[in-house]
Amino acid sequence: xxxxxxxxxxxxxxxxxxxxxxxxxxxxxxxxxxxxxxxxxxxxxxxxxxxxxxxxxxxxxxxxxxxxxxxxxxxxxxxxxxxxxxxxxxxxxxxxxxxxxxxxxxxxxxxxxxxxxxxxxxxxxxxxxxxxxxxxxxxxxxxxxxxxxxxxxxxxxxxxxxxxxxxxxxxxxxxxxxxxxxxxxxxxxxxxxxxxxxxxxxxxxxxxxxxxxxxxxxxxxxxxxxxxxxxxxxxxxxxxxxxxxxxxxxxxxxxxxxxxxxxxxxxxxxxxxxxxxxxxxxxxxxxxxxxxxxxxxxxxxxxxxxxxxxxxxxxxxxxxxxxxxxxxxxxxxxxxxxxxxxxxxxxxxxxxxxxxxxxxxxxxxxxxxxxxxxxxxxxxxxxxxxxxxxxxxxxxxxxxxxxxxxxxxxxxxxxxxxxxxxxxxxxxxxxxxxxxxxxxxxxxxxxxxxxxxxxxx
Amino acid sequence: xxxxxxxxxxxxxxxxxxxxxxxxxxxxxxxxxxxxxxxxxxxxxxxxxxxxxxxxxxxxxxxxxxxxxxxxxxxxxxxxxxxxxxxxxxxxxxxxxxxxxxxxxxxxxxxxxxxxxxxxxxxxxxxxxxxxxxxxxxxxxxxxxxxxxxxxxxxxxxxxxxxxxxxxxxxxxxxxxxxxxxxxxxxxxxxxxxxxxxxxxxxxxxxxxxxxxxxxxxxxxxxxxxxxxxxxxxxxxxxxxxxxxxxxxxxxxxxxxxxxxxxxxxxxxxxxxxxxxxxxxxxxxxxxxxxxxxxxxxxxxxxxxxxxxxxxxxxxxxxxxxxxxxxxxxxxxxxxxxxxxxxxxxxxxxxxxxxxxxxxxxxxxxxxxxxxxxxxxxxxxxxxxxxxxxxxxxxxxxxxxxxxxxxxxxxxxxxxxxxxxxxxxxxxxxxxxxxxxxxxxxxxxxxxxxxxxxxxx
Numbered sequence: 001x002x003x004x005x006x007x008x009x010x011x012x013x014x015x016x017x018x019x020x021x022x023x024x025x026x027x028x029x030x031x032x033x034x035x036x037x038x039x040x041x042x043x044x045x046x047x048x049x050x051x052x053x054x055x056x057x058x059x060x061x062x063x064x065x066x067x068x069x070x071x072x073x074x075x076x077x078x079x080x081x082x083x084x085x086x087x088x089x090x091x092x093x094x095x096x097x098x099x100x101x102x103x104x105x106x107x108x109x110x111x112x113x114x115x116x117x118x119x120x121x122x123x124x125x126x127x128x129x130x131x132x133x134x135x136x137x138x139x140x141x142x143x144x145x146x147x148x149x150x151x152x153x154x155x156x157x158x159x160x161x162x163x164x165x166x167x168x169x170x171x172x173x174x175x176x177x178x179x180x181x182x183x184x185x186x187x188x189x190x191x192x193x194x195x196x197x198x199x200x201x202x203x204x205x206x207x208x209x210x211x212x213x214x215x216x217x218x219x220x221x222x223x224x225x226x227x228x229x230x231x232x233x234x235x236x237x238x239x240x241x242x243x244x245x246x247x248x249x250x251x252x253x254x255x256x257x258x259x260x261x262x263x264x265x266x267x268x269x270x271x272x273x274x275x276x277x278x279x280x281x282x283x284x285x286x287x288x289x290x291x292x293x294x295x296x297x298x299x300x301x302x303x304x305x306x307x308x309x310x311x312x313x314x315x316x317x318x319x320x321x322x323x324x325x326x327x328x329x330x331x332x333x334x335x336x337x338x339x340x341x342x343x344x345x346x347x348x349x350x351x352x353x354x355x356x357x358x359x360x361x362x363x364x365x366x367x368x369x370x371x372x373x374x375x376x377x378x379x380x381x382x383x384x385x386x387x388x389x390x391x392x393x394x395x396x397x398x399x400x401x402x403x404x405x406x407x408x409x410x411x412x413x414x415x416x417x418x419x420x421x422x423x424x425x426x427x428x429x430x431x432x433x434x435x436x437x438x439x440x441x442x443x444x445x446x447x448x449x450x451x452x453x454x455x456x457x
Numbered sequence: 458x459x460x461x462x463x464x465x466x467x468x469x470x471x472x473x474x475x476x477x478x479x480x481x482x483x484x485x486x487x488x489x490x491x492x493x494x495x496x497x498x499x500x501x502x503x504x505x506x507x508x509x510x511x512x513x514x515x516x517x518x519x520x521x522x523x524x525x526x527x528x529x530x531x532x533x534x535x536x537x538x539x540x541x542x543x544x545x546x547x548x549x550x551x552x553x554x555x556x557x558x559x560x561x562x563x564x565x566x567x568x569x570x571x572x573x574x575x576x577x578x579x580x581x582x583x584x585x586x587x588x589x590x591x592x593x594x595x596x597x598x599x600x601x602x603x604x605x606x607x608x609x610x611x612x613x614x615x616x617x618x619x620x621x622x623x624x625x626x627x628x629x630x631x632x633x634x635x636x637x638x639x640x641x642x643x644x645x646x647x648x649x650x651x652x653x654x655x656x657x658x659x660x661x662x663x664x665x666x667x668x669x670x671x672x673x674x675x676x677x678x679x680x681x682x683x684x685x686x687x688x689x690x691x692x693x694x695x696x697x698x699x700x701x702x703x704x705x706x707x708x709x710x711x712x713x714x715x716x717x718x719x720x721x722x723x724x725x726x727x728x729x730x731x732x733x734x735x736x737x738x739x740x741x742x743x744x745x746x747x748x749x750x751x752x753x754x755x756x757x758x759x760x761x762x763x764x765x766x767x768x769x770x771x772x773x774x775x776x777x778x779x780x781x782x783x784x785x786x787x788x789x790x791x792x793x794x795x796x797x798x799x800x801x802x803x804x805x806x807x808x809x810x811x812x813x814x815x816x817x818x819x820x821x822x823x824x825x826x827x828x829x830x831x832x833x834x835x836x837x838x839x840x841x842x843x844x845x846x847x848x849x850x851x852x853x854x855x856x857x858x859x860x861x862x863x864x865x866x867x868x869x870x871x872x873x874x875x876x877x878x879x880x881x882x883x884x885x886x887x888x889x890x891x892x893x894x895x896x897x898x899x900x901x902x903x904x905x906x907x908x909x910x911x912x913x914x
Binding site: 033037042160164199357383384414416417420433435436439 | 489490493494499616617619621654656814816839840841843844871873874877890891892893896
């Protein structure tokens with residue numbers, strides 16, 4: 001990062017590298033103290049979770065969330081708060097049920113249709129269940145063995161991977177793509193073991209995607225305990241299932257918004273640092289970790305800077321993106337607008353990996369820029385942040401990165417608990433710890449302060 | 458650490474440093490895979506928490522816990538399981554209540570007598586409340602202002618300290634020593650704000666200690682929300698309180714036990730590596746993080762080694778210590794026995810800081826020994842362990858360290874959530890995450906394997 005000679009104007013008083021480092025370290029401490037002692041992100045998250053709740057794109061709840069976001073940005077003291085329009089898809093869940101016949105009797109089990117999928121149109125689909133453990137097993141089966149059946153893709157989340165996002169990356173194709181793979185052999189519907197590290201029975205929803213060329217067959221997820229039970233039953237004999245779901249993708253797009261709050265930069269106001277999470281969630285739980293946490297942390301950056309009287313050199317823009325979960329329309333609208341307006345982005349930073357204790361910062365930028373960031377690595381260590389080895393950043397900022405080549409970064413919290421609650425009815429406020437959430441917001445604010453002071457080059 | 462030439466006998470096949478490192482790394486992976494995929498520590502913890510529950514020294518529950526521990530050690534496959542006798546104090550809580558009159562009307566609030574304290578002997582003590590924020594304020598008050606009153610030591614846990622054990626170390630004197638400080642000025646009883654990072658109202662118990670020279674006055678802890686309310690009320694006007702508690706330290710000691718399970722070493726069976734947590738807990742909640750987690754992790758070391766067919770060079774001894782919370786009699790008995798039997802301890806390792814994601818290993822040993830450990834630091838990084846900067850180890854192993862100069866180490870998990878639940882009714886199984894607990898057990902097993910292979914010198 002570049003040390004700007006004008007730093008002295010800002011009361012930072014950089015004279016040489018070592019005194020600058022010590023000033024940096026003091027600023028890190030001031031930011032951390034402010035947020036750990038007076039942070040409002042945890043209280044904000046409570047309001048979002050309890051007064052809005054889950055907020056799928058296109059719903060009334062998402063509208064309410066936009067209003068909440070505007071208000072929270074104003075309360076945080078942003079110089080400017082505005083909405084950025086985007087048109088989002090609206091997927092409707094409706095009623096759904098799954099019954100399994102394992103001992104000569106049908107029994108209802110917990111299940112969730114996968115997001116974007118078409119259901120059974122409210123009719124009951126009854127068929128034998130064929131279990132496979134992976135695509136290789138499925139491909140080896142003759143068409144007659146699966147035609148008209150419900151295929152159960154029983155792929156387990158790899159608990160041996162310590163970094164759970166690796167396990168998610170490994171397993172998620174079974175959620176996104178199984179209906180396409182299965183439809184080619186005339187399968188009637190798909191059941192999947194949830195993308196879950198949980199030692200429980202919460203089914204996990206999440207997005208799937210139909211290829212244009214394939215028939216749209218229904219897809220439902222079951223929790224790990226039900227999947228274990230079904231696995232045992234399938235080993236022993238014939239299992240049949242009854243599936244009924246009304247879910248469908250609505251044809252009309254709905255007008256929605258990104259919520260944006262800014263602090264205007266003092267030295268280079270035209271240079272922008274974007275930090276954001278996504279405001280929409282799946283239509284289960286309260287979207288607490290995914291991604292209420294990221295929203296309130298992004299708002300906290302604004303609040304803390306204002307409370308501390310920090311006047312950043314660059315403009316800081318906190319963005320609550322709409323529609324990350326099933327369309328990315330908010331992230332696309334943001335990138336399109338930035339390009340159309342010839343905005344100069346220094347970096348875009350996302351926080352969308354849960355409100356857990358921070359451990360690192362993902363860096364997706366040139367080797368030289370990474371090296372410049374790593375010079376400041378030691379400053380983060382007292383806050384438990386040591387891991388700068390991962391690439392990536394976040395889905396919402398990826399259009400800006402791809403289309404405008406803006407460097408990306410992402411807050412990297414401890415990953416152990418995330419896929420227990422991700423996309424479930426258990427992703428609620430009570431699973432978020434106040435200190436972990438605040439510490440993440442502090443690290444985010446520290447990192448942004450560094451980039452604003454020294455940029456990346 | 459010393460590389461033993463006989464390593465080849467154990468099938469490890471160390472030839473030179475780099476291939477040894479790669480073999481070490483493979484062994485780390487094998488241990489981690491075994492525990493993350495097949496670990497039983499989480500299931501063991503469920504049994505301990507739900508079938509035994511809390512287990513204060515000297516109680517029937519502690520007896521039951523000893524039986525549970527023996528059984529769990531046998532099921533883990535220990536070569537030898539035995540009990541080591543120790544006589545422990547028995548503190549009795551009995552009934553207790555606290556009422557505060559803040560608006561002309563008494564209202565019952567949640568409160569816990571501090572461990573080892575004497576209560577009001579079942580009589581109601583009614584007195585005005587005098588609030589002070591710290592000992593300086595108390596010392597500045599004239600005796601007549603506090604004589605016969607209930608003094609409320611309203612010292613806040615420092616939320617600005619990122620490492621919460623630092624905040625605990627800073628605040629804990631107000632729990633341990635306030636009755637001694639207060640009794641000198643004729644105070645009738647003491648109320649304290651709990652040693653708590655919680656954004657909730659759980660009171661936290663924990664040990665206090667009367668000086669021989671001072672009168673034994675009662676001490677109760679209130680949760681943060683009640684303390685906030687009382688603080689506001691004390692600022693506005695006179696508050697009175699009614700305290701009633703039956704608690705007392707029983708005069709007779711009770712026979713109890715450490716539970717020990719061993720794997721006999723192959724090359725140096727006389728050299729011992731001790732790993733342990735404590736089996737007793739306070740008489741609230743389920744003692745899940747404190748320290749059921751440490752017990753089941755120590756047992757898991759034995760189970761994992763047996764499952765993997767690891768035959769360690771040194772003898773591995775997993776110890777479930779009795780009476781850490783209010784006497785340390787188990788730790789003392791263990792040290793006394795080790796000294797009497799002239800046992801050769803390579804190291805003693807404790808896990809008593811909660812079942813959270815591991816971040817480091819505390820090292821309390823010579824600079825040279827530390828340096829030898831740090832050569833292997835990189836092996837731990839894929840498991841999220843990077844911090845070897847802290848000293849310490851654990852209370853139970855401190856007598857062995859002090860009396861026999863045995864090097865100490867301690868598992869250092871993420872500290873953000875510990876003092877939310879520590880010594881409360883909320884320290885229950887449900888607050889422990891299965892992956893975090895297992896990952897801690899894996900790191901412990903990896904570290905022990907390293908020490909067993911190469912020792913510390």
